[in-house]
Amino acid sequence: MDYVIDTNTIVHYLSKQPNVLRNFDDAAIHNCNLIIPKAVDYELRRGFSIYHAPKKEATYNILIQQCTMGELDFSVWDRAVHIYTELYKKRLTAGEIDILIAAFCLVNDHTLVTNNTRDFDNIKEIKLVDWT
Numbered sequence: 001m002d003y004v005i006d007t008n009t010i011v012h013y014l015s016k017q018p019n020v021l022r023n024f025d026d027a028a029i030h031n032c033n034l035i036i037p038k039a040v041d042y043e044l045r046r047g048f049s050i051y052h053a054p055k056k057e058a059t060y061n062i063l064i065q066q067c068t069m070g071e072l073d074f075s076v077w078d079r080a081v082h083i084y085t086e087l088y089k090k091r092l093t094a095g096e097i098d099i100l101i102a103a104f105c106l107v108n109d110h111t112l113v114t115n116n117t118r119d120f121d122n123i124k125e126i127k128l129v130d131w132t
Contacts, residue, residue: 002108004101005067006112010060014060024131028066034067036067037069037070037101037104048060070104076100080103105126110127112126113129
């Protein structure tokens with residue numbers, strides 16, 4: 001199984017939240033592919049820089065060696081435009097980064113691991129799982 005890891009899940013991992021750590025271990029045991037989209041990488045590195053968190057950044061740099069970095073190719077950007085347009089027409093909202101993450105998941109038929117499920121409530125067809 002392929003899991004796309006959302007920013008908040010990695011933050012929980014870096015904070016050593018027991019359920020999240022256990023789920024990461026289970027995913028490794030079952031040879032699941034853990035994917036970090038470039039948009040998530042951006043959010044995390046931005047946070048490390050703003051909050052001067054070199055220890056968490058070092059732990060993250062070890063984690064990403066065990067994961068696949070997900071590229072945001074044209075098909076992802078195109079899907080993000082369609083998601084944004086559909087939400088706009090319905091007067092619904094979602095964060096720009098969340099739209100990119102959702103588009104990545106939808107284009108690649110991956111499940112998103114997040115505990116911020118409300119952030120994705122307005123985006124149809126996305127598969128979500130909460131490891132917390």
